[in-house]
Amino acid sequence: MNTSSFLLLRLAIGTSMLGHGLVRLPKLQTFSHWMVGSFVKSILPQALVIPFSYVLPIAEFIIGLLLVTGLFTKPALIAGSLVMITLILGSCMIENWEVLPSQLIHVAFFTILLQFINSNTLAIDQLFLKQH
Structure with a gap:
């Protein structure tokens, strides 16, 4: 993969x-209530859903910011994949099959980028590599 393709x-x-996190952070409590309500009939206990509903927007924001800037790209790609895999499990628990394609596409992007991480030359990460 060439540098421009990787960057894009x-x-x-x-x-x-980043966008998912940005729109959810200002309304964190509302988002949490919505998510908890979505999982009321699932087998997942509220004790897991509530903390996840508060952590998710923060994780989305941080992962997005790291990827946009190209800082800690590889760990951000791995974290993004793990977040998406968790969301896939949650979607299955509430039988929300409509969102699965989007979540799977995100995982595909994360893993493709991981496979071609050596093409990540237009990134803040490169500043750290040059110092060592």
Whole structure:
């Protein structure tokens, strides 16, 4: 993968994650109530859903910011994949099959970028590599 392609994919997936976090952070309690309500009839206990509903927007924001800037790109891609895998499980628990394609596409982007991480040359990460 060439540098430009990697950058554009990294920016696209990073912007998606950043945008999800940005719109949810100002209304964190409302988002949490919505998520908890969505899982009322699932087998997941509220004791797991509530903390996750508060952590998710923060994780989305941080992962997105790291990817957009190209800082700690590899760990951010791994974290993004893990967040999405968790969301996939949650979607299955509430039988929300409509969101699965979007979540799977996110995981595909994360893993493709991980496979071509050596193409991440237009990133803040490169400043750290040059110092060592």
